[in-house]
Amino acid sequence: MAILIFAFLFLLSFSSPSEGGGSVAVNYGRIANDLPQPAQVVELLKAQGINKVKLFDADSTVLTALANSGVSVVVALPNELLSSAAATDGSFSEKWVQTNIAQYHPSTQIEAIAVGNEVFVDPNNTTQFLVPAMNNVYKSLVKHNLSSIKISSPVALSALNSSYPPSAGVFKPELIETVMKPMLEFLRKTSSYLMVNAYPFFAYSANSDVISLDYALFRAVNANVTDPGNGLSYSSLFEAQLDAVYAAMSNIQYNDVPVVVTETGWPSKGDENEIGASTDNAAAYNGNLIKRVLTGGGTPLRPNEPLNVYLFALFNENQKTGPTSERNYGLFYPNKEKVYNIPLTMEALKATGSTPINGSKVQVTSPPTASEEVTTAAVGQTWCVANGEAGAEKLQAGLDYACGEGGADCRPIQEGSTCYNPNTLEAHASYAFNSYYQKNTRGAGTCNFGGAAHVVTQTPKFGNCEFPTGY
Numbered sequence: 130m131a132i133l134i135f136a137f138l139f140l141l142s143f144s145s146p147s148e149g150g151g152s153v154a155v156n157y158g159r160i161a162n163d164l165p166q167p168a169q170v171v172e173l174l175k176a177q178g179i180n181k182v183k184l185f186d187a188d189s190t191v192l193t194a195l196a197n198s199g200v201s202v203v204v205a206l207p208n209e210l211l212s213s214a215a216a217t218d219g220s221f222s223e224k225w226v227q228t229n230i231a232q233y234h235p236s237t238q239i240e241a242i243a244v245g246n247e248v249f250v251d252p253n254n255t256t257q258f259l260v261p262a263m264n265n266v267y268k269s270l271v272k273h274n275l276s277s278i279k280i281s282s283p284v285a286l287s288a289l290n291s292s293y294p295p296s297a298g299v300f301k302p303e304l305i306e307t308v309m310k311p312m313l314e315f316l317r318k319t320s321s322y323l324m325v326n327a328y329p330f331f332a333y334s335a336n337s338d339v340i341s342l343d344y345a346l347f348r349a350v351n352a353n354v355t356d357p358g359n360g361l362s363y364s365s366l367f368e369a370q371l372d373a374v375y376a377a378m379s380n381i382q383y384n385d386v387p388v389v390v391t392e393t394g395w396p397s398k399g400d401e402n403e404i405g406a407s408t409d410n411a412a413a414y415n416g417n418l419i420k421r422v423l424t425g426g427g428t429p430l431r432p433n434e435p436l437n438v439y440l441f442a443l444f445n446e447n448q449k450t451g452p453t454s455e456r457n458y459g460l461f462y463p464n465k466e467k468v469y470n471i472p473l474t475m476e477a478l479k480a481t482g483s484t485p486i487n488g489s490k491v492q493v494t495s496p497p498t499a500s501e502e503v504t505t506a507a508v509g510q511t512w513c514v515a516n517g518e519a520g521a522e523k524l525q526a527g528l529d530y531a532c533g534e535g536g537a538d539c540r541p542i543q544e545g546s547t548c549y550n551p552n553t554l555e556a557h558a559s560y561a562f563n564s565y566y567q568k569n570t571r572g573a574g575t576c577n578f579g580g581a582a583h584v585v586t587q588t589p590k591f592g593n594c595e596f597p598t599g600y
């Protein structure tokens with residue numbers, strides 16, 4: 130018992146925010162015709178320990194699926210609606226808030242509204258509508274007593290006239306008086322934050338002759354880049370990009386407005402000319418970024434502001450247009466399998482050691498104590514599922530044991546049976562692990578399999594397969 134309690138406290142100490150770490154969230158883009166149903170996606174998010182997502186719209190099936198899930202959401206008012214939302218009588222934005230926000234919050238925990246997306250580069254020239262639309266949406270939120278929901282608008286790095294060196298960061302002159310100052314004033318007044326989309330991949334890909342890949346992938350150990358403007362030392366391109374934004378804000382006296390990175394990512398595949406796009410590089414970028422965010426601290430210019438990021442994206446999206454990379458930013462394939470194996474949570478991260486993740490060399494094992502947390506907490510009904518991060522070898526070994534000596538009922542995962550689909554190692558191992566766990570009356574240590582399994586408190590969902598709850 131002492132060991133269990135110790136393990137429980139040990140886990141708690143890693144998940145507490147007292148370490149000053151930021152948050153890792155994910156963009157749930159849906160420009161695809163092969164994605165799982167929103168309810169299944171919510172289960173996937175929960176199983177992966179992801180508790181914040183961002184949408185590119187305010188889709189009702191998604192917002193309904195997120196209700197009471199513990200996953201909070203940033204919703205979007207798309208660019209196409211900006212001119213209507215900016216109309217002076219405010220009736221459109223009032224109706225929009227009513228239908229898309231008030232209807233769902235707080236069962237669906239809406240954290241913020243992204244009004245437009247990368248509006249300054251919208252070919253339809255909607256920039257003039259942005260701040261009026263933000264003001265109208267804010268008035269409607271206040272009217273509905275929902276002003277705790279933040280309003281902002283994701284800005285692309287192309288809003289900067291220059292970003293190198295970081296200390297020389299300034300906004301494009303034509304944006305400063307027209308939109309940046311009024312928007313930052315609005316953000317300050319409403320205690321909100323600036324949303325920024327930052328992709329070191331683009332900078333690297335276009336300048337791979339002068340930017341080192343290790344610097345772009347957070348693994349430039351002992352190869353920092355010094356900013357000649359202020360002498361600050363940078364270990365990653367991501368932080369340099371963010372500081373260019375901070376410098377630009379500072380330049381127009383908005384240094385006090387926080388920043389959240391609403392998109393960043395790296396493609397696992399690209400066209401021949403998209404230098405740097407690869408699975409190993411994507412794993413290294415996202416894995417090391419997550420590590421950087423969760424272990425705390427800010428950038429050289431704002432060392433005390435935690436980094437909060439939304440990875441782009443949850444899934445590969447097969448209907449996105451543009452170069453190959455556009456369809457290959459996902460952490461997951463549409464069948465919910467991982468594109469690559471990286472730690473997504475503090476617990477998983479603790480198992481990776483201190484050296485930077487270098488692509489395919491990444492080794493992740495889940496903590497052996499994950500099951501004890503729930504057992505000790507003595508909550509209601511529980512199930513056991515496979516740990517996606519454990520890797521194929523561990524999952525297979527656990528599956529073999531459970532179905533063999535372990536005596537789990539593995540008939541339903543045989544070809545032609547009810548739980549054969551989805552035919553993935555993670556789904557089959559989950560079924561077998563849960564069977565073993567239930568047969569052993571959910572005893573302490575019976576959901577472990579060398580760290581390849583963990584206990585969950587929601588019914589696991591894999592296709593139409595029903596997971597038994599006891600024998």
Ligand SMILES: *[C@@H]1O[C@H](CO)[C@@H](O)[C@H](O)[C@H]1NC(C)=O
Pocket residue numbers: 208209252253
């Ligand atoms: C531009 O506006 C037109 C008309 O409203 C619309 O059909 C089109 O989809 C818009 N294009 C973009 C890129 O938003």
Ligand SMILES: *[C@@H]1O[C@H](CO)[C@@H](O)[C@H](O)[C@H]1NC(C)=O
Pocket residue numbers: 254257
């Ligand atoms: C975009 O709008 C601005 C301000 O209304 C205007 O000056 C500019 O000509 C427009 N550009 C295009 C391409 O329509």
Ligand SMILES: *[C@@H]1O[C@H](CO)[C@@H](O)[C@H](O)[C@H]1NC(C)=O
Pocket residue numbers: 274
């Ligand atoms: C608005 O919210 C506050 C607390 O957040 C509450 O006291 C008040 O009753 C609410 N008003 C309405 C009209 O719901």
Ligand SMILES: *[C@@H]1O[C@H](CO)[C@@H](O)[C@H](O)[C@H]1NC(C)=O
Pocket residue numbers: 290291299302
């Ligand atoms: C914007 O950048 C260009 C070079 O890219 C530079 O010549 C110009 O002075 C810059 N403008 C401002 C306002 O910083």
Ligand SMILES: *[C@@H]1O[C@H](CO)[C@@H](O)[C@H](O)[C@H]1NC(C)=O
Pocket residue numbers: 351352353362363364365429
């Ligand atoms: C590299 O930069 C980081 C902060 O960006 C700093 O903590 C670290 O000490 C620097 N390393 C060297 C060797 O200068």
Ligand SMILES: *[C@@H]1O[C@H](CO)[C@@H](O)[C@H](O)[C@H]1NC(C)=O
Pocket residue numbers: 343348349350487
């Ligand atoms: C990461 O791996 C690549 C290729 O395997 C290698 O070229 C590079 O030097 C490695 N970087 C570090 C920091 O280990």
